[in-house]
Amino acid sequence: MAASRLSFRNITALAPMVRVGTLPMRLLALDYGADLVYCEELIDIKMAQCHRVVNEVLETVDFVAPDERVMFRTCEREKDRVVFQMGTSDPDRALTVARLVEKDVAAVDVNMGCPKEYSTKGGMGAALLSDPDKIEAILKKLVTGLSIPVTCKIRILPSLEETLSLVQRIERTGVAAIAVHGRMKEERPRHPVHCDYIQAVAQAVSIPVIANGGSLDLVKTNGDIEEFRKAAGASSVMLARAAMWNASVFSNQGPLPVETVMEEYLKYAIQYENNAFNTKYCLCQMLRDKVESPLGKQVQAAQTIAEISEAYRLQELYQQTQERLQARRDVLESSSQPDRLVMDGDVTTMAVKFERREYPPQITPKMFLLEWSRKEKLEQPLYEMVQRSQDRAFQSTVTIAGKKYRSSLWEKSKKFAEQAAAIVCLRVLGIPEGRIGEEDSGLVCKRKREAKMNGITEEEGIKKRHVTEQETDNSKMAAVANGDHHKPDTPPE
Numbered sequence: 001m002a003a004s005r006l007s008f009r010n011i012t013a014l015a016p017m018v019r020v021g022t023l024p025m026r027l028l029a030l031d032y033g034a035d036l037v038y039c040e041e042l043i044d045i046k047m048a049q050c051h052r053v054v055n056e057v058l059e060t061v062d063f064v065a066p067d068e069r070v071m072f073r074t075c076e077r078e079k080d081r082v083v084f085q086m087g088t089s090d091p092d093r094a095l096t097v098a099r100l101v102e103k104d105v106a107a108v109d110v111n112m113g114c115p116k117e118y119s120t121k122g123g124m125g126a127a128l129l130s131d132p133d134k135i136e137a138i139l140k141k142l143v144t145g146l147s148i149p150v151t152c153k154i155r156i157l158p159s160l161e162e163t164l165s166l167v168q169r170i171e172r173t174g175v176a177a178i179a180v181h182g183r184m185k186e187e188r189p190r191h192p193v194h195c196d197y198i199q200a201v202a203q204a205v206s207i208p209v210i211a212n213g214g215s216l217d218l219v220k221t222n223g224d225i226e227e228f229r230k231a232a233g234a235s236s237v238m239l240a241r242a243a244m245w246n247a248s249v250f251s252n253q254g255p256l257p258v259e260t261v262m263e264e265y266l267k268y269a270i271q272y273e274n275n276a277f278n279t280k281y282c283l284c285q286m287l288r289d290k291v292e293s294p295l296g297k298q299v300q301a302a303q304t305i306a307e308i309s310e311a312y313r314l315q316e317l318y319q320q321t322q323e324r325l326q327a328r329r330d331v332l333e334s335s336s337q338p339d340r341l342v343m344d345g346d347v348t349t350m351a352v353k354f355e356r357r358e359y360p361p362q363i364t365p366k367m368f369l370l371e372w373s374r375k376e377k378l379e380q381p382l383y384e385m386v387q388r389s390q391d392r393a394f395q396s397t398v399t400i401a402g403k404k405y406r407s408s409l410w411e412k413s414k415k416f417a418e419q420a421a422a423i424v425c426l427r428v429l430g431i432p433e434g435r436i437g438e439e440d441s442g443l444v445c446k447r448k449r450e451a452k453m454n455g456i457t458e459e460e461g462i463k464k465r466h467v468t469e470q471e472t473d474n475s476k477m478a479a480v481a482n483g484d485h486h487k488p489d490t491p492p493e
Contacts, residue, residue: 039083088124
C-alpha cells in the first residue's frame with residue numbers, strides 16, 4: 001500500500017551524492033525537471049542523535065545534532081518527492097532513524113553501494129553486499145515498520161549469477177524499487193558501466209529497477225537519458241555527476257549555461273542559509289575545469305555565504321534575504337511567551353533576551369547569580385557556549401546546583417548569551433536580577449556597585465586595595481628609618 005503512493009517507474013532522479021545532495025541542489029533538480037531527488041547518504045548513528053525542529057524562520061524541517069549542526073533539512077516543496085538515503089548496518093537503528101524522518105519524506109533508501117571507506121568501515125554501503133542476511137534483515141525491518149516506501153541502491157557483484165541471486169532476495173523483502181549502479185565496488189567512474197548487468201537485473205525482478213552510473217560514458221545531455229534507460233533495460237534512471245556538473249540536464253528544453261545554473265543554485269543556498277563550505281564545494285564541482293579561473297579562485301577563497309554572493313554579484317539579494325529573515329525572527333520572538341518554561345532534555349528553557357537598557361550600567365544578571373551562589377555556598381555558575389553556523393549567533397547554558405538553564409533565543413554576542421542564560425536561571429529560582437525599578441535585594445553590595453560604576457572589577461578592586469595598603473606600610477617603614485616616627489602630626493600606631 002505504501003509503495004503505491006510513489007511511482008518509481010518512468011522517472012528520472014537526482015542520485016544520492018555526499019556533500020552535493022543537500023536542499024539547494026535537490027530543489028534545483030526539481031526545478032529543471034527531476035521527478036525524484038535523493039538526499040546525500042546520512043549515517044544512522046549520527047541521525048539517531050538528532051531532534052526534529054520546525055524552523056519557522058526558514059519554513060523548513062531541520063534534524064539537528066547535539067552540537068547544533070543541521071544534519072538534514074527539508075521543506076514542503078520537496079516533501080512528496082525527496083527520498084531519504086541512510087547508511088546503516090543495524091536493522092533496529094535503521095528503523096529508529098527512518099521513523100524519525102518518516103513524516104517529512106516520500107521514501108527511505110538504504111545505501112548498499114558506496115565503496116568509500118567512511119561508509120564501508122562501519123559495515124555499511126558496499127560492505128553490505130557480502131552479507132545478504134543482514135541486507136534482508138534491514139530491509140524487512142523497514143518495510144514492515146514504515147508507512148512509506150522503502151528502496152535500496154546496490155552495486156553489481158563480480159558475477160551475474162551472484163547479482164541476480166541478491167536482487168531476487170531483495171525483492172522478496174517487499175521493497176518498492178531497487179537502484180543498480182552498473183559497476184562493481186572495486187570499479188571507479190573511469191571504468192565502463194555494465195549495462196548488460198542492469199538489463200539482466202531488470203528482467204529478473206518485477207519491481208522497478210533504476211539504472212545508475214551512466215554520467216560519464218552515456219549521459220551528457222537530457223536526450224541521452226532515454227538512451228541510457230533503453231540500453232540498461234531499466235524502468236528509470238538516476239543521475240549523479242551529470243546532474244552535479246549541470247543540473248539543467250534534467251530539462252527537456254536543452255542545457256542551460258552553467259553560469260546560470262550556479263546562480264540559481266546560489267539563490268537557494270542564500271534562501272535556506274545553506275552551510276557556506278557545502279555551498280562552495282558544490283559550486284566548485286560545477287566550475288570543473290574553470291575552478292582556477294578568477295571566479296573560481298574568488299569562490300575558493302570565500303569563507304561565508306556573503307563572500308560567495310559577492311563573487312556572483314548577488315550581494316544585494318543576500319542582504320535583502322538576511323533582512324527579511326531577521327524581520328521574521330523578530331516577529332516570532334516578540335510573539336513568543338517569555339515566561340513559559342519548556343524542558344529541552346535536562347535543560348530548563350525560557351524565551352528571553354538580555355536587553356541592556358533594562359539594567360543599570362553597574363548591574364548585570366550574571367552578577368546577581370554569582371552573588372546568590374556565594375550566599376548559598378554553591379559552586380560558581382558554569383557557562384557553556386555554542387554558536388549557530390548559519391548566522392553565527394550564540395546560545396549559552398548555565399549550570400548551577402546541578403541544574404541547567406538556557407534561553408531558547410539566540411544572541412549576537414557571547415556576553416549577551418550568558419546574561420540571557422543567567423536571567424532564565426534567576427527567574428526560575430525567583431531571585432532578583434537587578435532590573436531598573438526592582439527593589440534592592442542587597443545581593444550586590446555597595447562596594448561592588450561603586451567599583452562597577454568606576455569601571456573597576458571586583459578583582460581589580462582587591463588588587464588596588466592591596467597595593468594601597470602596601471604603599472602605606474612602606475611609607476611608615478621609611479619614616480621609622482629616618483627617625484621621625486614621633487612627629488606630633490604623626491599619630492602612633
